[in-house]
Amino acid sequence: MVVVLKKNVSEEDKKRIKDFLISRSFKINEISGEEDTVIAAVGRAHLEKEDLFTLPGVESVIPISKPYKLASREFKKENTIVEIPNNRGQMIRLGGQRLVTIAGPQMIESREQIFKIAREVASCGAVILRGGVYKPHFSPYSFQGLGEEGLKYLKEAGEKYGLPVCTEIVSPVLIPMMKDYVDVYQIGAQNMQDFDLLKNVGALGKPVILKRSYTATVEELLMAAEYLLSSGTDQVVLCERGIRTFESSTNNTLDLSSVPVLKAHTHLPVIVDPCHSVKHRSQVPQMALAALASGADGIMLQVHGSNGKGFSEAATSLETVQFNKLMHDVEALAPVLGKAIVHIREEKIQNKNTDAKTSEKKSDKITCAYSGSKGAYAQQAISRYFDDADVDSVPLDSFSQLFKAVTDGKVDYGMVPIENSLAGSVYQNYDNFSRFQDVSIVGSITLNIRHSLLGVKGAALSDIKNVYSHPQALAQCKKFLDQQKEWNQIDAVSTATAAQMVAQGGKKENAAIGSSVNAQIYGLNILQEDIEDDPHNFTRFVIIQANHVARLPDAHQQNIKANMASFIFTTKNEAGALFSVLEIFSKMKLNLTRLESRPISGQSWKYWFYTDIEIPEDTENPQKKIDEVLSLIKEKTEDLRLLGIYSEEKH
Numbered sequence: 001m002v003v004v005l006k007k008n009v010s011e012e013d014k015k016r017i018k019d020f021l022i023s024r025s026f027k028i029n030e031i032s033g034e035e036d037t038v039i040a041a042v043g044r045a046h047l048e049k050e051d052l053f054t055l056p057g058v059e060s061v062i063p064i065s066k067p068y069k070l071a072s073r074e075f076k077k078e079n080t081i082v083e084i085p086n087n088r089g090q091m092i093r094l095g096g097q098r099l100v101t102i103a104g105p106q107m108i109e110s111r112e113q114i115f116k117i118a119r120e121v122a123s124c125g126a127v128i129l130r131g132g133v134y135k136p137h138f139s140p141y142s143f144q145g146l147g148e149e150g151l152k153y154l155k156e157a158g159e160k161y162g163l164p165v166c167t168e169i170v171s172p173v174l175i176p177m178m179k180d181y182v183d184v185y186q187i188g189a190q191n192m193q194d195f196d197l198l199k200n201v202g203a204l205g206k207p208v209i210l211k212r213s214y215t216a217t218v219e220e221l222l223m224a225a226e227y228l229l230s231s232g233t234d235q236v237v238l239c240e241r242g243i244r245t246f247e248s249s250t251n252n253t254l255d256l257s258s259v260p261v262l263k264a265h266t267h268l269p270v271i272v273d274p275c276h277s278v279k280h281r282s283q284v285p286q287m288a289l290a291a292l293a294s295g296a297d298g299i300m301l302q303v304h305g306s307n308g309k310g311f312s313e314a315a316t317s318l319e320t321v322q323f324n325k326l327m328h329d330v331e332a333l334a335p336v337l338g339k340a341i342v343h344i345r346e347e348k349i350q351n352k353n354t355d356a357k358t359s360e361k362k363s364d365k366i367t368c369a370y371s372g373s374k375g376a377y378a379q380q381a382i383s384r385y386f387d388d389a390d391v392d393s394v395p396l397d398s399f400s401q402l403f404k405a406v407t408d409g410k411v412d413y414g415m416v417p418i419e420n421s422l423a424g425s426v427y428q429n430y431d432n433f434s435r436f437q438d439v440s441i442v443g444s445i446t447l448n449i450r451h452s453l454l455g456v457k458g459a460a461l462s463d464i465k466n467v468y469s470h471p472q473a474l475a476q477c478k479k480f481l482d483q484q485k486e487w488n489q490i491d492a493v494s495t496a497t498a499a500q501m502v503a504q505g506g507k508k509e510n511a512a513i514g515s516s517v518n519a520q521i522y523g524l525n526i527l528q529e530d531i532e533d534d535p536h537n538f539t540r541f542v543i544i545q546a547n548h549v550a551r552l553p554d555a556h557q558q559n560i561k562a563n564m565a566s567f568i569f570t571t572k573n574e575a576g577a578l579f580s581v582l583e584i585f586s587k588m589k590l591n592l593t594r595l596e597s598r599p600i601s602g603q604s605w606k607y608w609f610y611t612d613i614e615i616p617e618d619t620e621n622p623q624k625k626i627d628e629v630l631s632l633i634k635e636k637t638e639d640l641r642l643l644g645i646y647s648e649e650k651h
Contacts, residue, residue: 002062002075003039003052013057020055029230031070040070040230066265068222070229071236076267078639082207082235084128084183088162090345090409091548092127094237095269097437099334100298100342101327102166102209102271104130105305106317108150111157117305118157120320125327127342128184129154129163130300134170151181158183162344166209172200179204189213189241189276192224202231209237209300211273214244218258222266237269238262239300240291242277251316252277254287259294273300275316284318285326292333301326335400338601340436345409368413368543369394369402372470372494375514375521377447378415379496381541385415385445397493399428403436406546413442414544419594420449421538423475430598430610433643434568441566441644443543451477451513451532454499454524459508461527466490468498469513472539477513480531499524542566542644562622564593566612566643569633570600578609580636585613588629615645 003017014030017039021028026041049061066072081095094100103126108114118129133150146153151167158165164183169175170191178185184207191197192213201208208228212221221238228236240259242252254277262270272291274284288299302317318326334341368391370378379393394411396402406414416432419425433439451473455464466488467474467481473495474481481489492498495514502512503522511527512518519526571577585592594612613629615622626645634640 001041001047001049001064002069003041004059004062005037005039006057006059009037009057013055017052017055017057020052029070031234040075042069042230066222067219068226068266071222071225071266071268073265073267078267080234080236080267080269082237082269084164084207086162086164086344087159088345088409090162092164092342093438093548094271094342095297097339097435098297098342099292099330099337099339100128100271101126101330102128102130102298102300103303103323104166105132106275106302107132107135108146108153111153113305114150114153114157115160117303118161118163120305121303121323122161122163122344124320124324125330125341125343126301126303126323127163127344128166129158129161130166130186130302131157133167134174135168148177151178155181169197169201172197175200175204183207184209184237186239187211187224187228192216192221195224195227198224198227199231202228202233205233205235207235207237208233209239209271211239211241212243212255212258214242214252216243218261218265222262225266225268237271237297238266239271239273240296241273241275249279250277251279254278254291256290256294259291259296263295269297270295271298271300272296275300275302275318278316281316281318281322284316285322285329288326289329289333292330292337299330335435336601338431338435340404340407340438342438343404343408366391366413367394367411368392368415369396369405369411370415371396371399371402373496373500375499375518376494376496377449377515377539378417378494378541380515380517381445381447381539382415384447385443385541385543399426399432403432403439403544406544407436407438407548409546412545414439416542416544417472417539418542419540420472420476421536422533423472425596426472427596427598430596430608433610434598434600434608437641438546438548439544440547440642441542441646442545443646444540444564444648445543446538446540446648449473449476449532449537449539450515450530450535451495451537452516452519452529453480453511453527453531454502454514454519454522455511455527456502456506456508457523457525459511459525459527463508464511464527465509467511467513468492468501470494470498473498473513476533476537477531479533480528496521542646562645562647563615563617564612564648565615565622565626565629565645566610567630567641568608568610568643569637569640570606570608571636572638573606577636581609581633584629584632584636588632589616590614590629 018028021041029040031038052058052061064074079095081093084092103121105117108131131154133145135145154165166184166186168186168188185201186209189211210225225236242254245253247253259270274287291299303323304317305320368382373395382393402414405411416429417426418429468490471491474489496518498512499514499518499522502510591614593614596610597607600606619625
């Protein structure tokens, strides 16, 4: 069972609870998290929950039927997110809606080799560098690794390219020497049931990748994870790498069916190493993509670089060109899976010229990305939210690119339209919030939208046959367009992009719907002003910032009291589930200003709910108030994520 302690439990009460459990032959383990402190109690003795509730300091008691306790979904219903910092102020998060790639050589052979491979895999998209320095082989004559010398090379290469490092540990006696070099420990398949090793590595409290033995069942893998969790670490990643079967045409049978099974039974992240299952590197990419499609949180790959000749398992190690092609395929697959790729933040800023396509940060100014071309309403919102002299606006081609640029640290902020008073919600961005878990809302601004019909010089209304604009702008001008039924309505990325297209085309038959600013920028004439359905036409923008990088101080946000909070959640599949959540807002006397539902990719008839709530002006501590609300909602939901507590300009 798991005993959850009250937040203000005293040391005396805690000792009394422990002594009570020990006296009844339970083995106990205390685990302190960010929100709760729990005592995991394992034993054969029978104990009624009521016996524990009589003790001061006990918040709740959770009985667990599985033989693995701390690893089970019964113990923790939400997914564990394993956090691994790099040396660029970035937190690499493994789990949830993210896809992580770990890559590097099976064995480190030289300093030159690991530096070359680290540079190549980092440039292709890996976020964690792997490399073996101690390798147990069946033959004592096989290459056994460089030992501590290899560890030094690995750590040095990782720091050079912003990659946390991962290596296999084969014995507890190596811990004192390895602990200063290693960010993520790997327990190999041959040591999965070395319980002394598991207990000693778990006691370090650092992230651990636990590989499934080629003879182990799923339950045995989870029991091995239980050793790590019960010894002190709460950052365990399970790795499927193939099991031994009667099949001889493969090295192992890659049991991808274990991925959804594990996801159902444990809260721990699951990754896949496909390199041990096949006999040639050409077969690895297909299995890697299949692993991600099966629901894995990431992949671990052997890469021996450009034209490399590895000492260990070279036949199944990818060359750089293969790895690069695979990472491009992963980028294409991620949106289909409803997930986002984790990238390493760029280290330096070099070019000061704005480049719309690369979205790199170009100067010492604040950079804020937006979707569209110069003159878009989002750019006008950027100028209003920030001091125009202190911000560089970076145009991008899509909202997905915008979220990605913010997540990767290529820009400081993103300006994202979320809803319009006439046309409604921008659903694409609600979906992006569920995909990109490493961004937060830090501010909001509402812009009055006034649309004009723009045409080339010399054009008149009678010349127009085609009108270009963003779908939202077309919807906002429906009444005007209904009077021109013969016009073809053509979607564009943004109103500014539409104006740019019309200007570049130079044809009188084409027009754009946009702002008067667009007319000035692209040399167009205003054919008709204020064509929106309602003069009270407002678009609400939110400002997003990465929450996995060290944040820069933002003068705009200082000394401004938060008055809004946004979050997304999923409910249990039962009668009254949504009502039970909404009831909390009523009891807490909070005004729910927005509630949107969006389908969850790959899960039929399941939905994310996006919500905005107003924080009352007389709230002394907004953060404390929202924490209290979320703690209540957490009990009623399956998944819950706070998007941000921020200030919104009121209109």
